[in-house]
Amino acid sequence: MRITIDRDRCIGAGQCVLAAPAVFTQDDDGLVTLLPGHEDAAGDPGVRDVPMSCPVQAVALADD
Template sequence: MRIDIDTSVCIGSGQCALTAPEVFTQDDDGFSALLPGREDGAGDPLAREAARACPVRAITVTEL
């Protein structure tokens, strides 16, 4: 799985970090970021749910 965050679209709602705290965090400016080493989502089932929870669809999860 590959996770991409479109930082030009992200509004910093934090839904991703609330939904999948083992994968996502918020940077110093409040925008979505992946935790170090979690770029592939490590198969976390909540990564897809976090993408669905994003109100502006800034997160894309792709199967490799």
Template sequence: MRITIDKNLCIGSGQCALTAPSVFTQDDDGFSALLPGREDGAGDPLVGEAARACPVQAITIAED
């Protein structure tokens, strides 16, 4: 699995970080970011839910 965040779409609502805090965080500007080494989701079962919770659909999950 590969997770990407479209920084042009992200509005910084933080829903991803609230849903899957072991994978997502917010950067210094308040926008969503992946925690280092978590680009593959780190086996967190809530990654898909975090992507669905994004109000602007800025998170993409691609299966390898």
């Protein structure tokens, strides 16, 4: 699974971090970013919930 983040669209709501805190974090500006080593996070059960929980759909998933 590939995770794509549109940081221009991100508004810093933090729903991605709540859904999958082992994969996502927020930077100093409050924008979503991946934690190191989680570019392929298919094993985290919360990751699949992130695109729907993001109010601006700034995170997309694609099956490789």
